[in-house]
Amino acid sequence: MSDLAWINGALVAARPQAVGALLRYFRDLDMAEEAFQEAALRALKNWSVNGPPRDPAAWLILVGRNAALDGVRKSGRQEPLPADEVISDLDDVEAPLAERLDGSHYRDDVLRLLFICCHPELPATQQIALALRIVSGLTVPRIARAFLVGEAAMEQRITRAKARIAKADTPFEAPGPAERAERLAAVAAMIYLLFNEGYSAGGDTARAPLAEEAIRLARLLLRLFQTEPEIMGLTALMLLQQARLPARFGEDGEAIALEDQDRGLWKANLIAEGLALIDKAMRHDRPGPYQIQAAIAATHARAARAADTDWGQIDHLYAALERIQPSPVVTLNRAVATAKLRGPGAGLAMIAPLEERLSGYFHYHGARGAFLMQLDRNAEARAAFDRAISLAGTAAEAAHIRKHLDRLMCEAR
C-alpha cells in the first residue's frame, strides 16, 4: 500500500478521537474541525517524510491545537509557537498527551462528538448527515450523493444543523453513568439509522458505503465501551445483516427473500465476527433489542440451508423482542416465524389485528399475500400483492413481489 493511502487511512481512523479531543479543548465545533483540517494537511507533508508517528491521534490533536492557537496568536500579533516539525521529533511531548487521552477522556470525547449529532430537535436524516460530515469526515458532495440531493441543499442542511447544535447546551463535563448510558443509546440508534440508509439501498453504489461506515463507527464505540452488551449486539446485528449483501439481489436487481438467497455468497468473515460478538454479549445476561435482533440474524446465519433454519428459536426471540420493544412491525416479523412453525393460517391470524396500523406498509401486504398464496386463496393473495407493489419503496421490492404475482398468474392459467 502506498504511503499516501496509509496516511489517508490513518487520518480517517484517528479523526473521531482527534476532533472529539479538539472539541473538548476549544468548545467550538467549527474551530475543532478547522484545527483537525490543518493538522491533517501537515500530517500529509510530515508523515510521508518522517514516517508515521507512534500515536497518530495524539499527534493530530497536539499539532491541531498548536496550529489553531498559533492562528489566534498571529491574529493578535504575538509570538508564534514552535513549528510542528520540531514537535513531531519529540517523543516525550507526545507521550504524556497520549497517556492523558488513554483514559476516560478519550472515550467520552468520541461519545460526545457522536452525541451532539443526535440532538433530538434534528430530524433523523440530518443527524446522520451531520455525523457523516463531522465524525466520519465525508465531503459534502459525497453526503449529498448518498442522500440524493444537490450539494448546495446538503451544504445548507448541514450548516443549519450545525447552527442548531451550536445554540444547544453541549455538555463538556464528564458524564455520570446514567447520562453516559443515555448518550450511548442515542448514539446507537443514530448508527443503526445510518446503517439502514445504506442497507436498504442495497446495491446502490452511492449509499451502500453508509452501511460500512456505520459498522466502522460501531466497532469504534465497542472498542471504547468494551463491556456494553447492547453495543456488542448492535455491531453483531449490522455485521450479520451486511454479510448477506452479495446475495440480496438477483441479476435483474430484484430483492431476493432470505430463504431464497444463495448462502454460499454470504460473507463468512463478517458472520464469524458477528457470531463472536453475540456470543460475548450473551454472557452478560442483560438482553436488549439489539442483542435479540442480532440473535435472530445469528440463527439465520447458522443455518447452512434455509430448510435448516431453527424457526422455533426465531419465534421465541421475536416473542422476547415483542415484550421489551412492542411494535406492529415486530409482530409482523414474528408472524413469519409462526407461520413456518404452525402453518400460514396461524401467521395470517397473528397479523389480522395489525391491519389498521400497517395498512400503508409494504411488508405487511407482502407477508399477507404470501400467507394467502400458501393457503390457495389466490384472488385475495393477488389483491394483497397488488397493494404491496403500489407501496414498494424501491424497484427491487416491487420486482420481488411481481415474481409472486407471475407465479399466481401461471397457476391460474
Next chain:
Amino acid sequence: MLYALLCYNDEDVVWSWTKAENDAVMARLAVVQERLIKAGKMGPSLRLLPTTAATTLRKNQEPPLVIDGPFAETKEQLLGFYVIEVADLNEALDVARELAAANPGGAYEIRPIALYNPESRAAG
C-alpha cells in the same frame, strides 16, 4: 528450527480496507506463501478477528476473572498460544479455565480466528 511470525498492524486501518485493497494484499501474500508451501517450509497461518471480538481470562487470581476485550497489560509478554476448535465462547472459556488451573498466573486472551490455513508441510 520452527519460527512463529507474529503480525502487528493498526486494526482500525486494516479492517477499513476496501475489498479491493484487502484482495490486493492477500494476492501478494499468496505469492510468497505459495513459494514457502512448495519448499515445504509453511506451517499453519491464520488471521484473527479484531480485538473487539476478544475476551480475556485473567488467571493471576482465584477464581480467574473474565474481562471483555483484549489483553491490555504491558507488564507481561506473549509466551505462546493454542488453537482449539470448540462450539462457542463459553466452551473456549471452559478450556481456558482448565488450562489456567494447570498453569496459573498471567492471562489468556481468547480471540476468534477469522481465517485458518492449516499446516501444509509433509507429515513428520
